[in-house]
Amino acid sequence: MTERSATFKRLAMVTNLQAGSSCVLAAFLSSFLIWGRISLVSVVGFVGFVVLYGTLFYLGVRAIVRAKEHEPATIRAREHWARVEALSSEDARKQALKILLDPARFRTTRSTSAVGNDVPSGEMIRDFFSRFDLAQAIRGETIIARDRIAPSALKPGSTRIGSDMEFTEIVVHDGEDRVFDVDGSEAYDPGPAEGYRTIYHYILVFYDGDLTQGVQTTSG
Numbered sequence: 001m002t003e004r005s006a007t008f009k010r011l012a013m014v015t016n017l018q019a020g021s022s023c024v025l026a027a028f029l030s031s032f033l034i035w036g037r038i039s040l041v042s043v044v045g046f047v048g049f050v051v052l053y054g055t056l057f058y059l060g061v062r063a064i065v066r067a068k069e070h071e072p073a074t075i076r077a078r079e080h081w082a083r084v085e086a087l088s089s090e091d092a093r094k095q096a097l098k099i100l101l102d103p104a105r106f107r108t109t110r111s112t113s114a115v116g117n118d119v120p121s122g123e124m125i126r127d128f129f130s131r132f133d134l135a136q137a138i139r140g141e142t143i144i145a146r147d148r149i150a151p152s153a154l155k156p157g158s159t160r161i162g163s164d165m166e167f168t169e170i171v172v173h174d175g176e177d178r179v180f181d182v183d184g185s186e187a188y189d190p191g192p193a194e195g196y197r198t199i200y201h202y203i204l205v206f207y208d209g210d211l212t213q214g215v216q217t218t219s220g
Contacts, residue, residue, distance in 0.1 A: 080205065081205055084196075084197075084201050084204045084205050084208065085194070085196070085201060087197075087201065087204070089123075089124055089177070089197065089198050089200070092197065092198055092200040092201045092204055093124070093127070093200045095200075095204055095208065096199075096200035096201075096203040096204050096208075097131075097200075099203055099204070099207050099208065100132070100135055100203060103138075105137070105138055105139070105207060106135050106136065106137055106138060106207075107135075107136045107138060108132050108134060108135050108136075109132065109133045109134040110131065110132060110133070111129060111130055111131055111132055111133050111146075112133060114130075115129050115130050118146070118149055119146070119149065120159050120161065120172050120173075120174045120175070121174055121175045122172055122173075122174070122175060122176050122177040122178075122198075123177055124177040124198040124199055124200060125161065125172055125177060125198075128144070128199045128200070129146055132144070132146075133145065133146045133147075134146070134147075135203075137206075137207065140164075140165075140206065140207065141163075141164055141165040142162065142163075142164050142165075142170075142203075142206065142207075143162050143163050143164075144161055144162035144170060144199065145161075145162055148160060148161065148162055148163065149161055152169055152171045152182070153169070154169050154171075154182045154183065154184045155171050155180065155182045157173070158171040158172065158173055158182075159171060159172055159173070159174060161179075161199070164181055166183060168181050168182065168183040169181070169182050169183070170202070172199075177197065177198045177199070178195045178196065178197060178198070179195055179196045179197075179198065179199050179201070179202045180195040180196070181195075181196075181202075
């Protein structure tokens with residue numbers, strides 16, 4: 001074989017290799033583009049499914065909440081909350097103390113020390129803890145206690161003064177008397193946004209049978 005023939009043969013081999021490599025590269029790119037399109041369609045479809053599911057879930061929850069708001073029990077609860085909320089602070093305290101001092105309704109421990117800086121500065125909160133170190137419902141899960149006063153884990157900026165059912169915290173803002181119950185969810189309660197005018201109003205909302213009926217209200 002002449003040198004020229006050997007050279008042509010090597011050139012032919014190189015050309016064939018280059019052509020083969022180009023074919024492999026073209027096939028790889030084609031597959032990549034096809035699977036890329038399939039993946040993109042899959043991602044778009046998944047995102048669409050999540051958005052649709054979330055929308056339907058949200059609408060379903062709203063429908064349930066609205067239905068509950070029109071249930072007779074819910075309406076009565078709101079009416080009761082409104083009646084109690086209309087009581088002056090003094091009237092609410094008088095009525096609530098009757099409940100708190102009834103051993104069939106509450107187990108209480110009378111205050112054994114002066115109210116200090118550990119107690120939030122709301123007037124009625126300090127009044128409550130000047131009377132009680134502990135108030136625990138007999139038929140319920142409400143516990144209001146001086147040794148439970150601490151920063152709220154569920155409502156930043158608030159102070160926990162007790163707890164209630166299902167991990168609910170009873171909280172206040174320093175310098176204010178209004179009481180809130182928070183559980184870290186959107187669960188419905190009779191006065192979810194408004195809270196309760198004082199700690200004594202809170203007691204009346206949940207543990208008053210008929211004491212608030214016919215009570216003359218005054219501003220307070």
